[in-house]
Amino acid sequence: MAQWKSGICMTGKLSGKVAIVTGGAGGFGKGIADKFKQEGAEVIIADMVEEAGKKTADELKCEFVKANVTSRQDWENLVKVADEKFGRLDCVINNAGTTYRNKPTADVTEEDFDKVFTVNVKSIYLSANVCVPYMQKQGNGGSFVSIASTAGIRPRPGLTWYNASKAAVINGTKTMGVEYAPDNIRFNSVCPVVALGTGL
Template identity: 35%
Template sequence: MSGRLERRVALVTGGGSGIGAATCRALAKEGAMVAVTDLSPEAALSVADAIQAAGGQAKAFTHDVTSPEDWERVVGEVDAAFGRLDILVNNAGMTTVGNELMSHSLENWRRTLAVNLDGVFYGHRYAGPLILKGGRGGSVINISSIMGKIATPGAAAYCASKGAVLMLTKAAALEWAPLGIRVNSVHPGYVETPLVHNILREVEDGNAVRETLVQQHALGRLAEPAEIANAIVFLASDESSFMTGSEMVVDGGYTAR
């Protein structure tokens, strides 16, 4: 495949499903060689196999983003497989609902921040040097959320982690601008992903909650994963060459109200 990202190497965390899987496919369609990483080896392999079957280049890696040792191993394996890294998409994340602050378990709080925030920090810490080694700069895209900009009750850990990703992005953008590495964040609204579907199954009267969520998006629907992936491809490409430290909101008008 040839396209806007030809001869570039991308690493996508949480690439086995949802936004991550759509991003892997979209990057490969534009010519990137994609390292699909996921906590589930089966999910990562399924996405990589599908990309290869469509004529693209991809390799699957088992990856726990909360583990510095896993980051070091995966980045080394990506270096061995592709010889460089140009694009890092810190996408892996988790959420829980209905966690009131006065009864919020420390275990849940720490797990949420470990995945959503520490995992993004480790991405910069361990993958950044490989991007720099390539000598031609690169693009880091951190997946935050509209909940990193606005709050919702019962989701303090998620909001805190995604808000922190926003500010980590800005700090990294300033630090890495002289290195030619751009760092931007993407803030999706609610998306038709397994993550959102699982949340709706957990809450009482999930169908009513879903309808409420739909109504809160000015476009009257939830996003498709490919629509978020398209924004990520733009930030990965030279078309966004003057963007760094930016917050790209892709929310169907949710935060415009």
């Protein structure tokens, strides 16, 4: 039965589920981890910033694993922790993301370009590459949610390659949604506009 806490309805619909939330140390990721906990899930916060990540995990009663989402080894470790600690993995929330300061596209450096595509896009490739086989073996389906952006649908000038990285997130998500439907593994993306007080 649904319960209300601080004006938020909690249905417990994630009870028994295990989720990895990347970039969960702060910003949207912290809010997602909090909501997943409220709904009954076990949550592993994966963030490259250890101090803030541990603090948030303690506050929300989550697990914390230091991880860089651009590293295959770190993804493999996340699955290992989920398996050893909880015996399963149901949800992957690909929230960690980055950008560069708004600037003329001709001034964007290769470093800027590589950063947005590695953190925003390669991370999702790695999450699927490492977590899908585990979920297929588990045989209960699964759910991936990637935090894209309205920038991936309705791009603004000065952030060309951030916008393009989010368009890639949306397209890759749709493609994998079709591809893995027979395994009952769902892929969705969410497109926020802007949240004040965050770096993006």
